[in-house]
Every structure is written in C-alpha cells, then in structure tokens.
Amino acid sequence: MASILQIDYIDITVIIIYLLATIWLGFRLSRQQTTVDAYFLTDRTIPWWAVMFSIVATETSTVTFISVPGFAYAADLTFFQIALGYVVGRGFVTILLMPTLFQPGILSVYQLVQRYFGKALGRTISGLFICTRNLSDGLRLLGASIVLSFLFTASSDATNTILVLSICALAAVTVFYTWFGGMTTVVWMDVAQLGLYMGGATFAIILLGIEIPGGFTAAWALADNADKLAFIDLSFDLTRDYTFWSAVGGGAVFTAATHGADQMFVQRYLACSTIAHARRALFMSGLLVMVQFALFLGIGVLLWAFYQSNAMFATDVPPAPDRVFAYFIGTEFPRGIRGFMVAAIIAAAMSTLSSSLSSSAATFVDDFYRRPAPGQISPDTGGALRISRLAILVFGAVQATVAIIGIAVSDRLIDDVLRIQFFSGGMMLGIFLLMARGYRSPSVGTVAFLAGLSATVSLAIATGVSWQWYALVGTCATFGAGAIAHYAEQSQI
Numbered sequence: 001m002a003s004i005l006q007i008d009y010i011d012i013t014v015i016i017i018y019l020l021a022t023i024w025l026g027f028r029l030s031r032q033q034t035t036v037d038a039y040f041l042t043d044r045t046i047p048w049w050a051v052m053f054s055i056v057a058t059e060t061s062t063v064t065f066i067s068v069p070g071f072a073y074a075a076d077l078t079f080f081q082i083a084l085g086y087v088v089g090r091g092f093v094t095i096l097l098m099p100t101l102f103q104p105g106i107l108s109v110y111q112l113v114q115r116y117f118g119k120a121l122g123r124t125i126s127g128l129f130i131c132t133r134n135l136s137d138g139l140r141l142l143g144a145s146i147v148l149s150f151l152f153t154a155s156s157d158a159t160n161t162i163l164v165l166s167i168c169a170l171a172a173v174t175v176f177y178t179w180f181g182g183m184t185t186v187v188w189m190d191v192a193q194l195g196l197y198m199g200g201a202t203f204a205i206i207l208l209g210i211e212i213p214g215g216f217t218a219a220w221a222l223a224d225n226a227d228k229l230a231f232i233d234l235s236f237d238l239t240r241d242y243t244f245w246s247a248v249g250g251g252a253v254f255t256a257a258t259h260g261a262d263q264m265f266v267q268r269y270l271a272c273s274t275i276a277h278a279r280r281a282l283f284m285s286g287l288l289v290m291v292q293f294a295l296f297l298g299i300g301v302l303l304w305a306f307y308q309s310n311a312m313f314a315t316d317v318p319p320a321p322d323r324v325f326a327y328f329i330g331t332e333f334p335r336g337i338r339g340f341m342v343a344a345i346i347a348a349a350m351s352t353l354s355s356s357l358s359s360s361a362a363t364f365v366d367d368f369y370r371r372p373a374p375g376q377i378s379p380d381t382g383g384a385l386r387i388s389r390l391a392i393l394v395f396g397a398v399q400a401t402v403a404i405i406g407i408a409v410s411d412r413l414i415d416d417v418l419r420i421q422f423f424s425g426g427m428m429l430g431i432f433l434l435m436a437r438g439y440r441s442p443s444v445g446t447v448a449f450l451a452g453l454s455a456t457v458s459l460a461i462a463t464g465v466s467w468q469w470y471a472l473v474g475t476c477a478t479f480g481a482g483a484i485a486h487y488a489e490q491s492q493i
Contacts, residue, residue: 018347019173051268086255109261117444121431138399144348163404174396178396197348203337208303226304260429261432267362425474444485
C-alpha cells in the first residue's frame with residue numbers, strides 16, 4: 001500500500017490559485033458591506049439564477065461529493081429516491097410557505113416565530129437551528145478534510161494529525177472570506193464553486209470509463225449482475241433506510257423543513273428582489289439536485305466496477321465507503337487534474353460551510369443580540385456588524401471542533417448529517433405550517449413544539465424506526481397538537 005502521495009507542483013499551483021482567488025473576492029466585496037442588511041441579504045440585488053445555483057451549492061457539500069458515491073459503492077442506487085422527495089418538498093414550500101417567508105424587514109426567519117408565537121419560542125427555535133446547523137456542518141467539514149488529507153497520504157486511512165490540520169486549514173479559509181465579504185461573497189462564490197465541482201465530478205466519470213476494462217458497457221453489466229443498479233425499494237419495512245416511502249415521504253418533509261424553515265436556505269430567498277424570483281430559484285434548484293445525485297451515484301457504481309475489475313487492488317481498497325472516492329482521486333488522477341479535483345472538493349466544502357456560518361451569525365445577531373422590533377432592520381454600521389463578524393469566527397471554531405470529534409465517532413457521514421437535520425426539521429416545519437395557516441399565539445406554539453419534540457425523541461429512543469421518518473412524525477405531531485390547541489383556544493373566546 002502506498003504511503004506517500006507525491007504532489008506535483010502543478011497540483012499545488014492549482015490549489016493555491018483557487019484559495020487566493022477566494023480570498024481576493026472576499027476582500028473585493030467587503031467594501032460593499034456597510035450594514036447588516038447588506039452583509040446578510042446583499043441588499044436584495046442578487047439575480048434569481050445565481051440564488052438557484054447558490055441553493056444547490058449550499059446543500060451539495062463534500063459529504064455529497066464523497067459519501068453519496070460511497071453509498072452506491074457499498075450498496076446500490078436507492079439513495080436517488082430521496083432526490084424525488086426533494087423536488088416534492090420544494091414544490092410544497094414554493095406554493096404554501098413562500099408568501100409567509102418573503103416579508104420585508106426580516107433578517108432572520110425566526111423573527112417571524114417571535115412575532116407570532118412569542119420571544120421564548122422564537123429564541124428556542126433559533127437556538128435549535130444554530131445547534132443542529134453547526135453539528136451537521138461540522139461533520140461536513142470533516143468530510144472535506146478526509147479528501148484534503150490525501151494530498152499528503154495515499155493510504156486507506158489518513159492519520160489523525162493530517163485530518164486535524166486539514167480541518168483547521170479549511171475552516172480558516174472559509175471563515176476568512178465569509179468574514180470579509182458577507183452574503184454577497186457567499187452567493188457568488190457558490191456559483192463559481194458549483195461549476196468547479198460539477199466539472200470535477202464529470203471528469204471523474206470520464207476517467208473511470210477509460211480506466212475500467214471494457215468501458216461503461218462492461219461496468220454497467222457487472223453492476224447489474226450484482227444488483228447494484230436498483231434505485232426503487234417498495235418495501236414497507238419502517239426500520240429500513242432509503243425505501244421509496246421513507247426516502248420520498250421523508251425527503252419531501254425534510255426538504256420542506258430545510259428550505260422552508262431553515263435560515264441557511266431562507267436567507268437566499270430573502271436576497272431575491274421579488275417573490276416570483278424566489279419561487280423560480282427554489283423550484284428549479286430541485287431539478288438540478290436530481291442531476292447531481294445521478295452523477296455522484298454513477299461515480300460510486302463505476303468505482304465499484306473499477307476495483308472489481310482490477311484484481312491488483314483487492315488488498316488496497318479503502319475499508320470505509322466514505323474513503324473510496326478520495327482514495328481514487330489521490331491514487332489514480334493525473335498530475336494537475338488531481339489538484340483541480342482537490343480544489344473542486346474544497347469548493348464543495350466551502351459553499352456549504354460559508355452559508356452555514358453566515359446564516360448562524362445572522363440568526364444569532366438578529367434573535368439574540370439586536371432583537372429588533374417586528375418589521376424593522378436597524379442600519380447599524382457599528383456594533384451589530386462587528387458582532388456579526390465575531391459570531392462567524394466563533395461558529396467557525398465550533399464547527400472545526402465538531403469535525404475533530406467526528407474523526408472518532410462518525411462512520412458514514414451522509415447518514416449522520418441527515419439524521420441530525422431530520423431530527424429537528426419536523427418540529428421547525430410544523431411551527432411554520434401553523435404560522436402559514438394563521439394558528440398564531442404563544443400558547444399554540446408552546447404546545448405544538450413540546451408535542452413535536454416529545455414525539456421525535458420518543459421515536460428515536462424507543463423504536464427502531466428509520467431516521468428518515470423523524471421529520472414526518474415531528475411535523476405531524478407539531479402541527480396536529482398546535483391545530484388542536486388553536487381550536488381549543490378559539491372555543492373559549
């Protein structure tokens with residue numbers, strides 16, 4: 001097994017150019033950020049197509065880049081079912097929730113919760129978002145660092161020291177350009193980064209087709225004989241992940257939660273000039289995500305066929321699915337292109353992490369620091385803007401810490417990331433559905449949230465039900481209890 005990967009100067013040059021360009025853009029755009037509205041919402045001047053690309057880039061982290069191929073490598077194509085749910089969920093948000101979300105004077109979407117359900121619940125929801133967002137994105141940072149570590153070693157497992165250094169380096173660069181440029185930098189970097197890692201994934205497909213004996217035809221035949229091309233599972237086993245019912249149903253609810261009640265995504269809609277542009281950006285992003293998932297799952301199948309077709313690799317294949325694509329990049333890609341791929345993987349990481357830092361900071365500043373009156377955004381150019389940037393530094397450190405801890409505790413990152421977000425997403429979506437229906441009072445919100453929390457925790461602890469049902473159960477329990485509380489309250493008036 002190879003131990004040291006000889007990095008060509010061309011690889012290093014490509015990576016350095018990418019990082020310098022990122023830092024330069026952050027500096028260039030920083031001069032435009034003089035208010036918290038400009039810093040977090042770009043003064044609502046971003047075109048809808050850029051917002052669409054930013055949405056896709058944000059949800060396509062390095063976990064997608066390495067763990068989705070790892071899923072197909074170890075199993076089959078059933079992960080694609082969740083992409084169908086993502087499209088359904090986007091349609092739901094576009095039609096039912098967007099009018100409620102797209103309101104003037106809103107920096108943090110959780111200000112709406114405070115306005116209609118009281119400060120206590122609003123800050124609870126804000127705190128829940130900040131905690132789950134930084135936990136899941138800390139694991140996404142780990143995923144990127146696993147790949148970056150192959151700059152220094154081609155062994156199946158990078159040393160912890162190299163992983164920690166990679167985590168710190170990625171976190172530092174992302175914090176740097178987000179700190180300077182704010183949301184404007186984040187969105188336009190997302191656009192560039194999407195093109196970069198989609199190009200990298202396409203090249204991987206082409207290279208695998210060339211390297212596999214017999215090309216694509218032989219690879220698909222080999223995969224078909226091993227039942228690795230199955231992408232629909234119609235079983236009704238509630239304990240299984242990625243059945244049609246859990247993936248499509250759970251994925252739809254999950255996407256409605258993330259894209260309808262998650263500050264990281266809603267912040268992008270609020271950057272659009274009109275609600276029509278916001279709706280167009282959101283729905284079209286779902287179609288692009290389906291293309292992405294098909295691409296990355298295809299890479300996983302081809303990786304399996306590649307190693308199956310080359311007996312010489314029988315004892316030199318990474319033991320963990322999350323390592324296999326990174327290992328292939330580190331050992332099989334030609335000089336120069338390897339640097340391009342590493343830059344693409346860094347781009348995938350930064351697109352999500354920068355969005356996470358910006359949304360976490362916006363939520364903290366608006367909901368815990370400034371606490372503006374409903375419908376008001378202060379043009380504070382001093383204290384609020386300084387606290388915003390300080391919050392970005394703090395959350396960057398938190399995510400790096402989570403990533404370091406995750407080295408020892410996380411096995412399949414894609415499941416761990418989604419499990420965290422599925423847990424909280426249902427409760428948050430239920431609250432926003434109550435808001436959209438007009439069931440708005442502090443007592444209704446409190447009853448609904450406690451019911452959703454109790455149902456989700458009970459499901460996770462007391463049953464073996466797949467985590468993909470968490471969001472659906474949490475949403476139903478939250479909305480159902482809130483609706484009952486609303487009608488009970490109305491009957492007493």
